[in-house]
Amino acid sequence: MAQYIHFNDPNSEEMVATLDRIPRCPGVCFFMDINRSTDIKYLGGLKDWGRKLNNTFNNLLYANHFQKHVVKGIGDEMMLFIPEEVLQKKYSNNTCFALLEDIYASLFLIKNHPDPGLYLNCKVAIHYCTEVHNITFFEGADDYYGSDIDLTARLMSKSIENRIVLSEKFYIKAANDLITLGLPMETGCLARVSERFMENFKGVPVSTAFRVIDVQ
Amino acid sequence: MEIVEDKTSQCVIIGITGRLDTTNYTLLENKLMELIDNQQDKILVECSKMDYISSSGLRILLMALKKLTAMKGKFALCSLQENIHEIFEISGFTSIFEIHPSREVALKSF
Numbered sequence: 001m002a003q004y005i006h007f008n009d010p011n012s013e014e015m016v017a018t019l020d021r022i023p024r025c026p027g028v029c030f031f032m033d034i035n036r037s038t039d040i041k042y043l044g045g046l047k048d049w050g051r052k053l054n055n056t057f058n059n060l061l062y063a064n065h066f067q068k069h070v071v072k073g074i075g076d077e078m079m080l081f082i083p084e085e086v087l088q089k090k091y092s093n094n095t096c097f098a099l100l101e102d103i104y105a106s107l108f109l110i111k112n113h114p115d116p117g118l119y120l121n122c123k124v125a126i127h128y129c130t131e132v133h134n135i136t137f138f139e140g141a142d143d144y145y146g147s148d149i150d151l152t153a154r155l156m157s158k159s160i161e162n163r164i165v166l167s168e169k170f171y172i173k174a175a176n177d178l179i180t181l182g183l184p185m186e187t188g189c190l191a192r193v194s195e196r197f198m199e200n201f202k203g204v205p206v207s208t209a210f211r212v213i214d215v216q
Numbered sequence: 217m218e219i220v221e222d223k224t225s226q227c228v229i230i231g232i233t234g235r236l237d238t239t240n241y242t243l244l245e246n247k248l249m250e251l252i253d254n255q256q257d258k259i260l261v262e263c264s265k266m267d268y269i270s271s272s273g274l275r276i277l278l279m280a281l282k283k284l285t286a287m288k289g290k291f292a293l294c295s296l297q298e299n300i301h302e303i304f305e306i307s308g309f310t311s312i313f314e315i316h317p318s319r320e321v322a323l324k325s326f
Contacts, residue, residue, distance in 0.1 A: 058306045092237035092270060101238040105271035109307060112278060118308050188242075188272075 002136040002143050025134040025144065027083035028099060028170070029152040030126040032060060035161045037076035037120055056119045060106050065093065071143055076120075079152075081144045083134070096128060096170060097177035097190070100213075103164060104189035107215040111162050125155035127167040147204075154201035155210055164189075168196060168209035189213050217266075219247055226326035227258035227290070229319070233265040236273035244273070248280045257289025260322050264295035274307055281313060290314070294322035 003022050007015040034056050040049045053076060061067050069086070072079040082099070093099050103124055110119040129148030136143040151167070159165045166174070171193065178187055194212045201208055217240045220231040228251055236244060251259060259280065277293070284291040292314040296304065304310050316322035 055308065059308070092235060092239060092268070098238035101241075102271045105275040108275050109271060109278060112282070113308055114312050115308065188238075 002134045002141065004139055005135055005137050006139065022133050022135060024130060024146075025083055025132050026128075026130045027081055027085075027132065028087060028096060028126065029079070029081045029129045029132070029144070029149055030103070030124055031077065031079050031152055031156050032122055032124050033156065033159070034076040034120045034122050040120070052118070052120050056110060056122065059110055059119060060122065065090070079149075081129075081132075081149075095177040095180075096173040097175075097181075097188070100126065100164070100166070100170075100174050100190075101188045104213065104215060107162055107164070111215050121161045123156070123159035123161055123163050123165075125152055125159050125165040126170050127152040127155060128170040128173045151201065151204060151208060154204060154208070157201075158197075158199065158210060158212070162215040164213045164215070166193075166211050166213065168211065171211050192216070217243065219243060221247070224323065226323050227260050228256050229260045229262055231262040231265065235268040236266055237268065237270040238272045241270070241272040241276050245276045245279070248276065249283075252280065252283050252287070255287075257284060257287045258326055259284065259289075259291050260319070260326070261291075261293045262295055262319055262322075263293055263297070263300060264319075266300060267297060269300055269303055274303070274309065277309075277313070290326060292316060292322055292325065294319050 005018065034053060037049060037053060040052060066080055069080045069082050070078050071081050087094055093102055103126070107122055107124065111121055113119055127148060129146060129152070131148040132144050132146035135145055155165045155167060174190065175185060178185060178190065192213050196209050196211055198207045198209055217232060217234040217236055222229040222231065230247060232244065248259065261277070281291045294316040295318055296315060314325070316325065
């Protein structure tokens, strides 16, 4: 559970000391955004919009066992964070590669479902975070803050419908998983990974390397 | 996960035992694509011993269904455990796959 930060005194030394003691919490962060849902709110109303969001969120979350890791959901966008220690304890989906494969498969299932009226296509950004802390400023809430969380959000600006944007850091973790498993680099969705791109994101002092995978 | 292939006069039956997930879905993918490439156009997947399926597993089943439909063949599933049936339902698969309660019932449909 997140460390709750709440001090009445703005100059509290105890607050500074508490913040100083909070450990980093490495893990995988990803943002998922459901496309076209705003249009549908106007065109189809709550019945159509709500039904499609229900179906899409179910499809994204249920089969992948991500429900407990949704940190924030704002309308048609959600942020998930899976701490490294939680990821490693999972029976399956316990590596970055496995996680990526299942995210790809979820997007594939939505894109290729024979009934196009049931779901909405999605876009995703994913990053392996080291600069992150499990803290909250709101009592009872679970949240994660850090420059790597901000970077994951920035990566979303490079995603489009049916695309997964992965930071180079995450790509290297997934590629290393393949080496550990003794599998070739072209295994699964990594066979479709792009070359490396560089981008200067707003507020990020150094260039960020990333790749993309477009869902077939 | 284990895959067992059984040929009958009506179709090829692929029996899955265990968990079908990201660590092993390629085994099923290779088996199904091999059958389809060899013009085997009637396939039944028997799921009574399959106790978990991930999105990666669902993707392979959808790919096989699309290929066999394009060949005017038949792809059906049978004997889904309750938790697997629930995943199929949430994924919108119950409306697109032919799903039978047992192997016997499924074979009669081929």
